[in-house]
Amino acid sequence: MSLLGLFGGTFDPIHNGHLRCAYEVQQALALDEIALLPNRLPPHKASPGVSAEQRLAMAQLAVADLPGLRVDPRELQRQTLSYTVDTLEELKAEQPERTLCFIVGMDSLLSFHRWHRPERILQLAHLVVCHRPGYALDVDSEAQHWLEQHRLSAPAQLRQQACGGIYLQPTTLLDIASSTIRAQLNQGQLPHFLLPPQVVAYIEQHQLYPRGDGGAGHKPL
Numbered sequence: 351m352s353l354l355g356l357f358g359g360t361f362d363p364i365h366n367g368h369l370r371c372a373y374e375v376q377q378a379l380a381l382d383e384i385a386l387l388p389n390r391l392p393p394h395k396a397s398p399g400v401s402a403e404q405r406l407a408m409a410q411l412a413v414a415d416l417p418g419l420r421v422d423p424r425e426l427q428r429q430t431l432s433y434t435v436d437t438l439e440e441l442k443a444e445q446p447e448r449t450l451c452f453i454v455g456m457d458s459l460l461s462f463h464r465w466h467r468p469e470r471i472l473q474l475a476h477l478v479v480c481h482r483p484g485y486a487l488d489v490d491s492e493a494q495h496w497l498e499q500h501r502l503s504a505p506a507q508l509r510q511q512a513c514g515g516i517y518l519q520p521t522t523l524l525d526i527a528s529s530t531i532r533a534q535l536n537q538g539q540l541p542h543f544l545l546p547p548q549v550v551a552y553i554e555q556h557q558l559y560p561r562g563d564g565g566a567g568h569k570p571l
């Protein structure tokens with residue numbers, strides 16, 4: 351059974367927390383490949399200030415030299431809110447023989463019950479969840495309830511059933527967030543080592559996330 355990993359995000363900008371998580375999941379679960387899915391309009395977040403095309407370009411630069419990771423731009427081609435269920439319906443119709451694993455951080459699992467049609471998502475794919483500093487499951491929470499109903503205890507189960515599982519994958523905890531990076535850039539600081547150098551260079555070249563005081567450019571940390 352061939353497993354396709356999908357890693358959706360706003361990627362405003364993409365950072366090493368995303369990339370390390372995707373890489374470790376791919377290695378641990380022996381996924382054929384992982385497609386990063388930058389969204390156009392995140393369903394549960396304010397619209398990003400940086401254009402979808404620029405977020406796509408940063409994601410493409412980030413994975414350019416990484417075998418097994420690629421970018422799928424399909425969500426940018428839809429003008430409506432980027433609901434995951436719509437993307438999974440499309441992918442499943444195109445590749446019915448493949449098992450889809452939608453990879454998220456723990457913060458996404460905590461809000462999964464509020465996503466559009468979560469039951470349908472789990473009829474189309476498995477969820478693979480990476481831990482994330484600052485986000486923990488509460489006993490008696492909705493997320494805990496979903497986990498109890500769907501939890502897979504071993505990665506082999508991702509191949510034994512075609513969808514419907516939630517698997518928690520231990521990965522290196524990296525306390526990196528796009529919002530922190532945007533805040534640093536807004537203060538005129540360059541976020542070296544939190545994201546790939548080619549993405550830092552792109553941000554500089556295109557003067558994304560300009561200094562809040564309108565000052566000239568960013569200075570190294």
Ligand SMILES: Nc1ncnc2c1ncn2[C@@H]1O[C@H](COP(=O)(O)OP(=O)(O)OP(=O)(O)O)[C@@H](O)[C@H]1O
Pocket residue numbers: 358359360361362367368371453454455456457458480481482483524525526527528529530
């Ligand atoms: N450091 C991290 N560790 C594990 N998962 C992460 C990390 N950062 C983001 N993710 C996961 O990656 C996916 C896309 O995240 P997103 O693009 O919204 O980045 P973000 O850093 O959470 O952004 P922001 O700070 O603007 O909310 C989500 O499922 C999120 O949980």
Ligand SMILES: O=C(O)c1ccc[n+]([C@@H]2O[C@H](COP(=O)([O-])O)[C@@H](O)[C@H]2O)c1
Pocket residue numbers: 357358359360361387389392393394395432433434435458464465466467
């Ligand atoms: O479909 C939904 O209702 C939904 C709600 C929130 C988030 N998502 C998706 O989950 C992924 C991570 O979202 P975010 O907001 O953390 O960038 C990204 O692919 C989003 O489009 C999807």
